[in-house]
Amino acid sequence: MGRDEPTADPLIEATGLRKQFGEFTAVDGIDVQVQRGEAFGFLGPNGAGKSSTMRMIGCVSPPSGGELRILGMDPRSDGARIRARLGVVPQQDSLDGELTVRDNLLIYGRYFGLSRAECRVRADELLEFANLTERADAMVEPLSGGMKRRLTIARALINRPEILLLDEPTTGLDPQARHVLWDRLFRLKRQGVTLVLTTHYMDEAEQLCDRLVVMDGGRIVAEGTPRSLIETWSTREVLELRFDDEDLTPHAEKLDGVADRIEVLPDRLLLYVDDGEEATVAAHQRGVQPLSSLARRSTLEDVFLRLTGRTLVD
Numbered sequence: 021m022g023r024d025e026p027t028a029d030p031l032i033e034a035t036g037l038r039k040q041f042g043e044f045t046a047v048d049g050i051d052v053q054v055q056r057g058e059a060f061g062f063l064g065p066n067g068a069g070k071s072s073t074m075r076m077i078g079c080v081s082p083p084s085g086g087e088l089r090i091l092g093m094d095p096r097s098d099g100a101r102i103r104a105r106l107g108v109v110p111q112q113d114s115l116d117g118e119l120t121v122r123d124n125l126l127i128y129g130r131y132f133g134l135s136r137a138e139c140r141v142r143a144d145e146l147l148e149f150a151n152l153t154e155r156a157d158a159m160v161e162p163l164s165g166g167m168k169r170r171l172t173i174a175r176a177l178i179n180r181p182e183i184l185l186l187d188e189p190t191t192g193l194d195p196q197a198r199h200v201l202w203d204r205l206f207r208l209k210r211q212g213v214t215l216v217l218t219t220h221y222m223d224e225a226e227q228l229c230d231r232l233v234v235m236d237g238g239r240i241v242a243e244g245t246p247r248s249l250i251e252t253w254s255t256r257e258v259l260e261l262r263f264d265d266e267d268l269t270p271h272a273e274k275l276d277g278v279a280d281r282i283e284v285l286p287d288r289l290l291l292y293v294d295d296g297e298e299a300t301v302a303a304h305q306r307g308v309q310p311l312s313s314l315a316r317r318s319t320l321e322d323v324f325l326r327l328t329g330r331t332l333v334d
């Protein structure tokens with residue numbers, strides 16, 4: 021399936037979905053459709069309402085309002101039937117550290133009602149998928165963060181779910197472990213598993229997601245493919261100029277007219293331009309002397325900054 025052509029078969033449909041905690045509104049009436057076979061992302065900073073949304077989709081937290089249908093069913097009346105067809109990877113690994121890697125899988129399989137023989141076959145397949153076959157009989161506790169994450173994902177796949185929900189799958193992992201994990205998620209997608217994930221890493225959203233929504237303060241502020249979001253909300257390139265001055269406004273004023281838009285951050289200016297090299301020359305001609313300058317292509321981070329006035333990770 022092409023990145024931009026998911027089949028029109030919505031597995032998740034939310035309309036006006038809300039989550040209240042007392043007076044506080046964590047999710048404020050969002051509309052979302054996730055199609056079969058796509059990788060769909062919720063991108064936003066801490067507190068945006070991503071986990072609250074995932075918990076409603078995972079049928080562990082009832083919606084406070086709006087409509088939610090998953091696999092054509094209503095979580096209020098069909099929670100158990102839906103959960104049987106979902107895999108859930110929570111933000112915090114909840115593995116049993118006092119069991120072996122394999123036993124963590126076997127126990128979960130039994131919980132989903134698989135026979136002992138089925139559990140053994142499935143555990144072996146998943147150990148291989150997670151690249152943990154050699155660790156099958158090791159205890160979980162001393163494993164690296166990346167291994168634990170892969171085991172948590174393997175465990176969530178024991179029931180061959182149609183939808184895999186991943187809440188911040190790579191938070192806390194080092195770059196290499198993140199890439200290994202992305203590779204495994206690509207494999208799942210190729211096998212037809214629908215992926216729904218939250219992240220506050222823009223590179224993760226760009227790499228993994230066919231489509232995503234940008235969330236802030238419980239609301240969806242933009243929706244589209246990574247490319248369409250960047251094309252709609254940013255310029256082709258961004259020139260980053262770093263300074264160690266207290267106030268960067270005077271530099272920004274000198275650059276008036278050089279860029280479509282200039283963002284003044286505490287340590288740098290971001291110039292939104294079509295041609296970073298041209299803007300570098302223009303800045304030089306105006307006598308602006310940064311500590312360093314870097315022209316790069318626009319990213320979802322720039323989209324987020326444009327939409328909310330804040331960076332994704334403060």
Ligand SMILES: Nc1ncnc2c1ncn2[C@@H]1O[C@H](COP(=O)(O)OP(=O)(O)OP(=O)(O)O)[C@@H](O)[C@H]1O
Nearest residue numbers: 041044045046064065066067068069070071072073
């Ligand atoms: N059980 C709860 N009771 C009260 N407030 C809650 C509860 N769960 C979440 N919230 C609040 O709802 C808001 C959204 O939280 P949520 O965890 O959904 O955000 P998030 O986008 O997933 O962020 P994070 O990356 O920190 O998980 C936050 O302000 C949070 O404090």
